[in-house]
Amino acid sequence: RKEVEQDPGPFNVPEGATVAFNCTYSNSASQSFFWYRQDCRKEPKLLMSVYSSGNEDGRFTAQLNRASQYISLLIRDSKLSDSATYLCVPRGSNTGKLIFGQGTTLQVKP
Amino acid sequence: DGGITQSPKYLFRKEGQNVTLSCEQNLNHDAMYWYRQDPGQGLRLIYYSQIVNDFQKGDIAEGYSVSREKKESFPLTVTSAQKNPTAFYLCASSRETGELFFGEGSRLTVL
Numbered sequence: 001r002k003e004v005e006q007d008p009g010p011f012n013v014p015e016g017a018t019v020a021f022n023c024t025y026s027n028s029a030s031q032s033f034f035w036y037r038q039d040c041r042k043e044p045k046l047l048m049s050v051y052s053s054g055n056e057d058g059r060f061t062a063q064l065n066r067a068s069q070y071i072s073l074l075i076r077d078s079k080l081s082d083s084a085t086y087l088c089v090p091r092g093s094n095t096g097k098l099i100f101g102q103g104t105t106l107q108v109k110p
Numbered sequence: 111d112g113g114i115t116q117s118p119k120y121l122f123r124k125e126g127q128n129v130t131l132s133c134e135q136n137l138n139h140d141a142m143y144w145y146r147q148d149p150g151q152g153l154r155l156i157y158y159s160q161i162v163n164d165f166q167k168g169d170i171a172e173g174y175s176v177s178r179e180k181k182e183s184f185p186l187t188v189t190s191a192q193k194n195p196t197a198f199y200l201c202a203s204s205r206e207t208g209e210l211f212f213g214e215g216s217r218l219t220v221l
Binding site: 036098099100 | 207211
């Protein structure tokens with residue numbers, strides 16, 4: 001099993017839709033989780049950090065399910081500008097080896 | 111302005127040549143990372159360093175080398191032993207809480 005798995009998509013949704021992606025992780029010792037957004041040919045940028053059961057920031061909600069070892073990212077009221085690839089990274093107690101999922105591509109259509 | 115600077119942004123190399131990519135940060139972060147990204151793929155960890163004068167191999171370290179002589183600097187050398195070096199290389203540093211901050215990346219093309 002890969003350390004971090006994401007459905008690559010692409011997820012094609014209309015503007016205004018609600019969409020959710022999952023990220024599964026194999027290391028049960030992971031304590032914190034991060035979602036990054038990456039635009040085409042650019043560097044990833046931090047979208048959200050999750051240190052407990054979840055986090056919410058405007059239209060974005062991250063929810064952690066420790067029992068099933070996955071974290072989800074929910075985007076409400078999708079905008080055209082949300083089109084990007086979304087990457088997740090779990091972090092264990094050892095900060096060193098940060099492994100990314102392959103990313104989920106979202107395409108929001110008018 | 112605090113941040114991470116990678117150079118060069120674009121680099122062309124002939125087969126058989128070594129090339130060094132620069133990464134400098136002024137965020138006072140202890141940990142630094144190098145990732146490689148191929149088109150349509152995720153980020154793969156090459157090397158990471160949690161403290162000066164110490165570094166560890168990531169998942170794809172073969173054909174690469176690094177040094178960490180100063181806290182601010184973590185250069186990556188792509189050696190001739192790397193069979194398929196054409197890629198987008200990303201350097202990052204992280205806070206103690208784990209959030210990564212990336213440079214703008216270096217695109218290496220082998221001719």
